[in-house]
Amino acid sequence: MIGYNRKAIRVGKLEGCGSSLPAGKVGGDFFEFFVHNNKNVVAAIGDVMGKGFPAACLMKTIHTMLCECVNITPHPLEVVRRLNKIGGDELRRRGAFVTLCIIYCDGETGRLSCVNAGHHPPIIVSNGEVKVVRCRGVALGLLEDYLGTGEEEIYLSPGDMVVMYTDGLVEAFGPGEKRYGLERLKKIVHQQPDADAAKMKRCILSDLKNFTRGYSQRDDITLLVLRVLKKAGEGCGD
Amino acid sequence: MEIRLQHRDGVAxxxxxxELDYSNVEKLEFEIKRRWEKVIEIDFGNMRFIDSSGVGMLLNQARRLHKQGRTLRIVNIPDFIRENLEIIGYFQVMECLERNKNI
Structure with missing residues (x-):
């Protein structure tokens, strides 16, 4: 029923793509797309505490658990609660935590459900307006039971987009120790009203590259874009 | 990262x-672990950056001290660091510790 290990997706009225750029040889960031009922998409993005090989190993473990949880039920709040239960002991044993944001998008109705566990909330681009999702929650592994504001629901229209990212993106360093920042990300997203998911991803990464040119980055950078197609069969740019 | 130690009214x-990150987090952890005072105050007034390793270490130390009936508190947190701590849920975890539940 649910497929995974996808770095780009196009199913029914939805398309998505993502990229992960580790600061070193390997990193602790991850993202994933899952298809549900051949028309709906679950997208998840996460960041494991720490750096390098230890974080990458823990990321693999959590990623596997995430896939198992989504296969049981793709309901975002259930996924987060279950993942915090089955992964929490391992995380606490290692003194670590994972931030995770997960969305479920119904390809027919455009209904988007979002749950957040200690992660930067997604940006929604809807009818030319840029909004930040409000839902919040405690990162996985910090408490025995997941604690958060619950599931936030948003209805997307054709052409609307969701941009999910890890802290490495908005905290990327540029000239004068300035950070890339949420406002710059919102601005570049706003400037691409007609972009498809792949073009939006390229524009953000290109702007980030311009900003950080010559400055080495200390954190992994991961970005995921999900978009509702304007019409079925619309061309895809990636 | 530079660490300066002071003692004020029985508080370390x-x-x-x-910058507190993966590369130097053990240095601060060592300083916290060797303090004996009931209350340990971490002054972030001159912090420019903290990564997830730094946040994780502080939470682990707060838990450890709480089990010993002691307190770890962070003061003078710059806004951009406070925002990151809020997103991760740091303050909610500290509240749960104080209420001694779900942890």
Missing amino acids: VIKVLG
Whole structure:
């Protein structure tokens, strides 16, 4: 029923793509797309505490658990609660935590459900307006039971987009120790009203590259874009 | 990262200057672990950056001290660091610790 290990997706009225750029040889960031009922998409993005090989190993473990949880039920709040239960002991044993944001998008109705566990909330681009999702929650592994504001629901229209990212993106360093920042990300997203998911991803990464040119980055950078197609069969740019 | 130690009314004050990240988190952890005072105050007034390794270490130390009936508190948190701590849920975890539940 649910497929995974996808770095780009196009199913029914939805398309998505993502990229992960580790600061070193390997990193602790991850993202994933899952298809549900051949028309709906679950997208998840996460960041494991720490750096390098230890974080990458823990990321693999959590990623596997995430896939198992989504296969049981793709309901975002259930996924987060279950993942915090089955992964929490391992995380606490290692003194670590994972931030995770997960969305479920119904390809027919455009209904988007979002749950957040200690992660930067997604940006929604809807009818030319840029909004930040409000839902919040405690990162996985910090408490025995997941604690958060619950599931936030948003209805997307054709052409609307969701941009999910890890802290490495908005905290990327540029000239004068300035950070890339949420406002710059919102601005570049706003400037691409007609972009498809792949073009939006390229524009953000290109702007980030311009900003950080010559400055080495200390954190992994991961970005995921999900978009509702304007019409079925619309061309895809990636 | 630079660490300056002070003592004020029975409270150990650890001033942290610069950037706390994966590369130096053990240095601050060592200083916290060797303090014996009931209350340890981490002064972030001159912090420029903290990564997830730094946040994780502080939470682990707060838990450890709480089990011993002691307190770890962070003061003078710059807005951009406070925002990151809020997103991760740091303050909610500290509240749960104080209420001694779900942890």
